[in-house]
Amino acid sequence: MSNKAMMHVLPVEAYTSQEWFDREQLKIFSRTWRFAGFREDIADPGDSITVQAGLNNIFIIKGRDHRLRAFHNICRHRGTQLLRAAGKAQKVLTCPYHDWTYDLEGKLISVPDEDPEFPNLDKSCYGLKPAKVDIWRSMIFVHPDPDAGSIMEWFGDIEPFLGPHNVDELIEYPEARGSYEINANWKVVVENYIDVYHLSHLHSGTLNMYDHAKAEYQFVGPHFAFWEPLAADYLENIERNAAMPLVLPKDKLGAWVPMLFPGLGLGESESDWSIFHITPLGPELSRVETRTRVKDTSAWEFQKQQWRSSRFFEKSITGKYAGDKNSDDPMTSGDFTAEDIYACEQQQKSLRSPYFEVGPSAEAGEKPVREHQQIVKTYLDS
Amino acid sequence: MSSEFYPLRISEICNELVSSDDDQIANAKTFLFDVPESLQHLFTWRAGQHITVQLRIGDATVRRAYSISMSPLANRDVDTENPTFSITVKRVADGMVSNYLLDNMKTGDTIEIMPPFGDFCLDPQLNSRRSHYFFAAGSGITPLFAMLQSVLIAEPHSVVYLLYGNSDVNNVIFQQQLFALAEQYSQRLVIRHIFSRPSVWASDYWRKGRVDSKSTQAFINEHPPYAQDAQYYICGPDAMNASVTNGLLAIDVPRARIHQESYGTVSPLDDSVVSVAAKLTVTLHGSRHEVTVSKNQTLLAAMKAANIKPPFSCQSGICGACKAQLTQGTTHMVSHAALQDNDVAEGKVLTCQALATASYIELIYP
Numbered sequence A: 001m002s003n004k005a006m007m008h009v010l011p012v013e014a015y016t017s018q019e020w021f022d023r024e025q026l027k028i029f030s031r032t033w034r035f036a037g038f039r040e041d042i043a044d045p046g047d048s049i050t051v052q053a054g055l056n057n058i059f060i061i062k063g064r065d066h067r068l069r070a071f072h073n074i075c076r077h078r079g080t081q082l083l084r085a086a087g088k089a090q091k092v093l094t095c096p097y098h099d100w101t102y103d104l105e106g107k108l109i110s111v112p113d114e115d116p117e118f119p120n121l122d123k124s125c126y127g128l129k130p131a132k133v134d135i136w137r138s139m140i141f142v143h144p145d146p147d148a149g150s151i152m153e154w155f156g157d158i159e160p161f162l163g164p165h166n167v168d169e170l171i172e173y174p175e176a177r178g179s180y181e182i183n184a185n186w187k188v189v190v191e192n193y194i195d196v197y198h199l200s201h202l203h204s205g206t207l208n209m210y211d212h213a214k215a216e217y218q219f220v221g222p223h224f225a226f227w228e229p230l231a232a233d234y235l236e237n238i239e240r241n242a243a244m245p246l247v248l249p250k251d252k253l254g255a256w257v258p259m260l261f262p263g264l265g266l267g268e269s270e271s272d273w274s275i276f277h278i279t280p281l282g283p284e285l286s287r288v289e290t291r292t293r294v295k296d297t298s299a300w301e302f303q304k305q306q307w308r309s310s311r312f313f314e315k316s317i318t319g320k321y322a323g324d325k326n327s328d329d330p331m332t333s334g335d336f337t338a339e340d341i342y343a344c345e346q347q348q349k350s351l352r353s354p355y356f357e358v359g360p361s362a363e364a365g366e367k368p369v370r371e372h373q374q375i376v377k378t379y380l381d382s
Numbered sequence B: 001m002s003s004e005f006y007p008l009r010i011s012e013i014c015n016e017l018v019s020s021d022d023d024q025i026a027n028a029k030t031f032l033f034d035v036p037e038s039l040q041h042l043f044t045w046r047a048g049q050h051i052t053v054q055l056r057i058g059d060a061t062v063r064r065a066y067s068i069s070m071s072p073l074a075n076r077d078v079d080t081e082n083p084t085f086s087i088t089v090k091r092v093a094d095g096m097v098s099n100y101l102l103d104n105m106k107t108g109d110t111i112e113i114m115p116p117f118g119d120f121c122l123d124p125q126l127n128s129r130r131s132h133y134f135f136a137a138g139s140g141i142t143p144l145f146a147m148l149q150s151v152l153i154a155e156p157h158s159v160v161y162l163l164y165g166n167s168d169v170n171n172v173i174f175q176q177q178l179f180a181l182a183e184q185y186s187q188r189l190v191i192r193h194i195f196s197r198p199s200v201w202a203s204d205y206w207r208k209g210r211v212d213s214k215s216t217q218a219f220i221n222e223h224p225p226y227a228q229d230a231q232y233y234i235c236g237p238d239a240m241n242a243s244v245t246n247g248l249l250a251i252d253v254p255r256a257r258i259h260q261e262s263y264g265t266v267s268p269l270d271d272s273v274v275s276v277a278a279k280l281t282v283t284l285h286g287s288r289h290e291v292t293v294s295k296n297q298t299l300l301a302a303m304k305a306a307n308i309k310p311p312f313s314c315q316s317g318i319c320g321a322c323k324a325q326l327t328q329g330t331t332h333m334v335s336h337a338a339l340q341d342n343d344v345a346e347g348k349v350l351t352c353q354a355l356a357t358a359s360y361i362e363l364i365y366p
């Protein structure tokens, strides 16, 4: 067994080597739309955020016309990053190093000691380099290339396969915001998300609200579409059983769980709408950021709904293995995310073993895993 | 573009506004036209373009430009599937041509019409995702209405924001159609009305006042662009256009995103410059002509007098039909509402407005 062992379409080293990681950063994450936050994260003129899109650090700032502008976060003097993290109410952008200053259009407007030090400087040649930004489904996205096509060229074909949610009307549920690291390659995490075969097994106790046998799924371009109906006993008394107030009309219930390329999972369900954003940090380390939107209604309504639904969840949701729900063991916790993280990390641990060898892949339930590898391969071959 | 006139039959007339004193008197009408199959290719149009009508009123032959008030995608003949075009005309105090059309033309009459033209256009793009802001006052709605129809029909990922000013609710052209569109496209269309003299009972308007820089900024604050490729289209009297433009520039809207057309009152003419007599060499349809221009004569008038047939329409600097490229010499334009600043910088001239300020001039028509 050489290290040329395959994970179906990609070699195993695609999941462990720095060299693959670097190529993916260049060929995938620097050339696609990157999730940058929720629409309301940049609320007022002068507010900004920065994001890393592959090799590019990009900042997004709102102008007085309420339009977002995106620029590469690189001072045109000696390249220092202009902005860090998030900013508020900025009128101009001043580089910390030598105080070169730009306006919100990216134009260089002042250079200290311009006359003696830069006698023939044409400031109009040193504006910040633009990137592209847009909003879709209440999410902000950036693309490093200012001439990238419209965001609808990227997401237009998958849109009809997504949930009927009016995302703009839902509000963030701050307690559900999370960020954690997983000791696994980002593709391991994606493949877990789109592995339909595991739903009834790894999550045999935790995702009983849905009828996995009726799931419909397929790739649409580079994006994965997935839908499954509610399980009969959950649906029967849905107004009582849902953990939170419903966000869809009763005749349109279901769970849409797409994986948008590269690494942005959505969970669009009957009672909430969430993102699961995977960022590769290293060949064997990924960060996951989760955020959730729910119905815009009072805390009291949420409280009542939780009380109402507790009976269903107590009876139907259990850990995979019997044990204490409150222990640290993911497999008894009754939390499907903990189960997934556990599975990803356990799989990653085996990849460096000289004895590792992948077995047969499920015809239908693991087809998405193979297809995702093919998409990654196509990007890297380009 | 053809600069000939073709007689077209009025196929239908719809009352848009009636007088509040006497509902037998229409204050605005939409005229729909029959275009024979043989002329269809000449009468295709882009949303935002206008046509020119030519009428004989008494002894005079008069021409006026009217925006086509429908998107080419919105209204199709049931039999032929051809788009049917319409103009919408509003009564104005001294509007000789408009008032004549309103009071005298009947279904079945024919009118001489020059085919559509103009650069104030919006071409919908299926995959684009844009925020289109429209700022209209009075009959300035007509080209914008065609544009917004086009976007709603053929640019499904884009959003439309309309700020529309009128004196009161009885003067809102297309009120009913706009209401219906707002219901149909509730996720993609925002409409806000401003009335300068609302009746005391009126309630369903956004604010009292005018479409100007202040209300423009307030509108954008309340309705920020959803799609980040925002475009701004303004159509109203010169003063409104200037005020809205200034309002947009003041909040850092890049100039290239602002598109406008004057409608109604044109700004006072600039007649401060002394013109000179000149020799003009003009290239039209590929052939060269020598023309003598006298002092205070427009280049268009000189060319017409010399019997060459340059294109023109409104003769008041609004429509842009008479536009040519200056390649030699200098001119002074009394008014140039139909041109953008960069057109002027590039040497585009409206021949109906241009007086010679150099003794030798060369022009070329595109």
Ligand code: FES
Pocket: A075, A076, A077, A078, A079, A080, A095, A096, A097, A098, A099, A100
């Ligand atoms: S590096 Fe930014 S001012 Fe010098």
Ligand code: FES
Pocket: B312, B313, B314, B315, B316, B317, B318, B319, B320, B321, B322, B323, B338, B350, B351, B352, B353
């Ligand atoms: S004829 Fe209309 S601008 Fe000159």
Ligand SMILES: [Fe+2]
Pocket: A192, A193, A198, A202, A203, A336, A340
């Ligand atoms: Fe899972």
